[in-house]
Amino acid sequence: MKPVFFLTAATWLFPAAVARFVTRETTSSGCHFTLKSLGRFAGLVSQLADGPFRLNASAPTANFYLDASGGITDSRGFGCIVRDPPTTQILCGQGNLPATGFSIDASKSLLYHGSGAFWACPGTDTEYNVYVNPDFNQSKCFAIALTASGCGTLPAASSCLPATTVWETQTQTVTQGTTLTVTVAVTSPATTCCSDGFPPPDRRSSGSHAEAAQAKRDLSRRAPGDLNRAWMGIRDAALVNTEARRRWVEMNEIRVYDLVQGESAAFATAEYFGCTVFTIHGPGKIVVGHMAQNNGERCALASPDLTERILIERISRVVGVVDRQLWVGGQAVTPECSQLYVVITGSERDNDGTGVPTLKEWFVTGGVPPENIRYIYYGFRNPTAENGDPVAMVPVNGRSLFQFNSFGDALGAQVSIYLSHEEPRLYVDYDGEWGVSTVTWADSDATTTG
Structure with a gap:
């Protein structure tokens, strides 16, 4: 009989739940967090007075809030948006309706529509703005990832009933x-x-x-x-x-x-x-x-x-x-x-x-x-x-x-x-x-x- 091998350490569709408890500052509808960049350039994300996310700036570390719809607001309550292509710069401003699609996964990575890829492009000779997918002939951009402190996944529990399928x-x-x-x-x-x-x-x-x-x-x-x-x-x-x-x-x-x-x-x-x-x-x-x-x-x-x-x-x-x-x-x-x-x-x-x-x-x-x-x-x-x-x-x-x-x-x-x-x-x-x-x-x- 052909042997069957299992990776018993793998956790998938049918083993007992393994809950990961993550320290978080949260309300019933969202949570507060700060951001840090990883990759070629590592550092805390700050924010300029006019709203752009900024790396390597002298401004204080920025604080943000992620709501349940996937929208981000800054500490002033201003909505954060992603500019239309080809720019796709991330910035927050008064009167902005927050762009939805942001999330923070179990590894604390910030995602935008499921992707953890972001870009840093020069704002000055020493500072960098943050983008989703820049395409405006800027040759000095490079890929980064953003990790959050403060938010995390909810602990898991379970209550399951069988499904009944009717194929129409x-x-x-x-x-x-x-x-x-x-x-x-x-x-x-x-x-x-x-x-x-x-x-x-x-x-x-x-x-x-x-x-x-x-x-x-x-x-x-x-x-x-x-x-x-x-x-x-x-x-x-x-x-x-x-x-x-x-x-x-x-x-x-x-x-x-x-x-x-x-x-x-x-x-x-x-x-x-x-x-x-x-x-x-x-x-x-x-x-x-x-x-x-x-x-x-x-x-x-x-x-x-x-x-x-x-x-x-x-x-x-x-x-x-x-x-x-x-x-x-x-x-x-x-x-x-x-x-x-x-x-x-x-x-x-x-x-x-x-x-x-x-x-x-x-x-x-x-x-x-x-x-x-x-x-x-x-x-x-x-x-x-x-x-x-x-x-x-x-x-x-x-x-x-x-x-x-x-x-x-x-x-x-x-x-x-x-x-x-x-x-x-x-x-x-x-x-x-x-x-x-x-x-x-x-x-x-x-x-x-x-």
């Missing part, structure tokens, strides 16, 4: 350089966390249901070039910040991430041009794996034997199948409450004789419903045909983004999976208690189901 599938077609068939599965509301390992509902509140619905529509579809910029932001942050490196998945790595209501986050893999990338997503957790080819030009998905000996063996160190049940980190997933979704992309066709059916069947054996699995073929070292104009789409080829956007309280959250395309391959909407509301797949001619 509709099909529509969207066009964005290519035609993708979008299938929406509506799931009955339920309190779903599948085991004591899932985070509890986070009771932070912000905005309205109408605002959240619009935000979800806006966030799921990215403007041309936005995926590329977001991917580079995570990559650049990983180069200068050890904590940010945890959101970056290199080749032959499998990483497991907690998703916390009230704290948006984003993750990405290194570029892939022949490797196999997969993600397993469930309420409150996501696994991202980036598996290399076997030897030279040959993909591990080229045959069932290679898939079993290389891919499944490696994946089994974190995710295993025993007695037709999926195990993660040494803990069993109970199928009746495991809202699991698997997306795989690789450079082999989903045909008899390749290892693709073998890998999909392995997940099905573990209890993942076949309709919750997608495989996306991409051309080895080439843009996928579905990406349309190769010249326009080359920068996206081989790049991935796994985005978690939280809207607070009953407004819920959304997980979006991007793989070599600015249209999300999958996005799942949740209520504030991790009940699934909608599941939307963007399929193409290169996509097959489980």
Whole structure:
């Protein structure tokens, strides 16, 4: 019998909760904090009288307040904004409505729409202003990360009920350089966390249901070039910040991430041009794996034997199948409450004789419903045909983004999976208690189901 390996130290979808208590100064709706830059330039963030964030200035250390909607105000109560591109400078001013999208993760990194990448550009010969993504021909800018003191994650507790899913599938077609068939599965509301390992509902509140619905529509579809910029932001942050490196998945790595209501986050893999990338997503957790080819030009998905000996063996160190049940980190997933979704992309066709059916069947054996699995073929070292104009789409080829956007309280959250395309391959909407509301797949001619 084939041995199954587990990383018992890993904490994922189904082990007992491990709560991290972080000292914090907080109110029921937000918290106060100061900022420090890391990377090429390390120092406390101060603020000029007219509002810009400043590094290496003689001004006092700045104090800020993060509210539940992801907006920041300074000690004067002035809202902090991000200027429109190409500048994207961060500054606070009287009468400003705070820009939303900021959050502070468990490692105390400041994030903007899930990315921990920021930039410092000269304001004087010795001082630097802070930017999100500057693009105004300033050659002396460099990447930094920002860490906060004062705010942190809430301790976890758990109360879980099984979910009941009713699949009501509709099909529509969207066009964005290519035609993708979008299938929406509506799931009955339920309190779903599948085991004591899932985070509890986070009771932070912000905005309205109408605002959240619009935000979800806006966030799921990215403007041309936005995926590329977001991917580079995570990559650049990983180069200068050890904590940010945890959101970056290199080749032959499998990483497991907690998703916390009230704290948006984003993750990405290194570029892939022949490797196999997969993600397993469930309420409150996501696994991202980036598996290399076997030897030279040959993909591990080229045959069932290679898939079993290389891919499944490696994946089994974190995710295993025993007695037709999926195990993660040494803990069993109970199928009746495991809202699991698997997306795989690789450079082999989903045909008899390749290892693709073998890998999909392995997940099905573990209890993942076949309709919750997608495989996306991409051309080895080439843009996928579905990406349309190769010249326009080359920068996206081989790049991935796994985005978690939280809207607070009953407004819920959304997980979006991007793989070599600015249209999300999958996005799942949740209520504030991790009940699934909608599941939307963007399929193409290169996509097959489980």
